[in-house]
Amino acid sequence: MAPLLDIRSLRISIPTHGGLLHPVRGVDLSVERGETLAIVGESGCGKSMTAQAILGLLPRNARLSAERVDFDGTSLLNLSTRQWRKIRGRRIAMIFQDPMTAFDPCYRMGDQIAEIVRWHRPESANPRVIADMLARVGIAAPDDRLGQYPHQLSGGLRQRMMIATALLCRPDLIIADEPTTALDVTIQTQILKLLADLQKETSVGLVVITHDLGVVAGIADRIAVMYGGEVVEAGAADAVLGDPRHPYTRGLLGCIPTPGETGRRKTLGYIPGVVPRPIGELSACNFLERCACAEAICREGPVALITPSEGRAVRCRLVEGGSRAQERRREVQPA
Ligand SMILES: Nc1ncnc2c1ncn2[C@@H]1O[C@H](COP(=O)(O)OP(=O)(O)O)[C@@H](O)[C@H]1O
Ligand SMILES: [Mg+2]
Incomplete structure (x- = not known):
């Protein structure tokens, strides 16, 4: 059976005075019925744009292209306003950050x-x-x-x-974009737990979007980490949290507060720098400027997603199984 939501090569661009902006640069995502997918990344990484694309709510001047955006076997590309009205709320529900709005x-x-x-x-x-x-x-x-x-x-x-x-x-699918960001820490946990419990009972698909990797442990089945409009790491939640492969994911995990510490965030790891404004096409690894592990090879064009193990994807040349590792093997083998 096809996944409930199946997105391939989603790209979003927006013309601005400073040049063409690429908030989403070719994202693949899928959600099964009864599954919770967490999309995680700092502010400005393209998480909300991705959610807006799924709901047909992109800004007017945004251009979308994709190999496919399928929901329950039907394409969501090029729907009319009337068709969207039958889907939004009824089949795909949205939970926002601030319910006051x-x-x-x-x-x-x-x-x-x-x-x-x-x-x-x-x-x-x-x-x-x-x-x-x-x-x-x-x-x-x-x-x-x-x-x-x-x-x-x-x-x-x-x-x-x-x-x-x-x-x-x-609905068949709920998209919760930073649903607990406005709430205090104990209420955050309660609400996310509630969503996860109800989701298991009703077999609805759930996408939880957050900048805080710490809140998804225990609720997400799978995690997709986004950086600068790309998915840089994806896999089963246990695998991504227990064995993060991308330097960005490792950096985010360093920011998880210690259990037992109340309220105040204790920043253990900190990623220097900021998310780049997504202007123009990429000519190197998107994370290069902020990466503590970067090497010369990281400058050699944009990086493809590799699959180091089943169900796992990482966008880094330095990961075992990536292109640099393959090159090393080639070096040691006689031609
Ligand atoms: N309406 C818009 N017009 C132009 N740029 C936008 C608009 N909305 C968001 N952006 C830009 O797109 C990028 C991704 O934004 P967004 O999807 O909101 O990120 P996130 O939800 O991960 O914080 C950011 O660089 C942001 O500044
Ligand atoms: Mg957002």
Whole structure:
């Protein structure tokens, strides 16, 4: 069976005064039913652009090209506004960073949720069904909460309301773009755990986007690490976290806070420099300027993804199994 979401060679470019911007430079991703994929990378790496492409919500001036963007066997490329309306919310739901922007401050929660659900899944737009779903996402006294306005709820409660609303529409795929960034650390963990649990129960596909590799451990099945518009490392979550191969992933992992340390971030590893503005085509490894391991070979054109082991992909020439390693083998073998 084809994956639920199957993206090949997704490219996005945006004309700007400074030149053509390439926020996404040929990304491959797939998500199976019932699977959680985490897309991780610092701010500016193209994570949100990728999510926007999946939802048909790119900025007007953005140009998209791809070998394929298939959802449940159907291409999402070149859909009409009407076709998108049948997919967005109903089949692919989005959970944003700040639910305050998703809910209208002037209406009670119950009325808003009912309206959204009535639009996508009329059969679920019933006060009993809605209150039950709120209880399932851990909201106490759901009937009282439904009578309140968004500003009367904490950030964590609003996020639970958004998750409940998304689930009531019974989507096949949920895309959560930095869903917990605005919340404090303990609530972050609770919300992500909740999403992961509900996802396992409902076999919905889940894409969690975050700049924080530390929050995906224990919830993601697979991880795709993005840097400068490219996937630089991908694989099973245990493999990527336990044996990171790309210098960028290693750098991000150095930034994971120590368990038991409360609230404050203790930066163990720090990657000097910033994500480059994605202007123009690449002429070398994208991570070259910030890489502590860089060698002369890293300047020799853009780097392809290699597969050092099954299900694992790394975009680095210095990784065992990469082109430099192959060259070394060639050197020691007589011609
Ligand atoms: N509307 C836009 N117009 C021009 N450039 C944009 C726009 N939105 C984002 N970008 C640029 O695209 C790149 C990727 O952005 P984004 O996908 O938001 O990154 P992330 O979500 O990983 O932080 C960044 O360099 C950002 O500045
Ligand atoms: Mg973003």
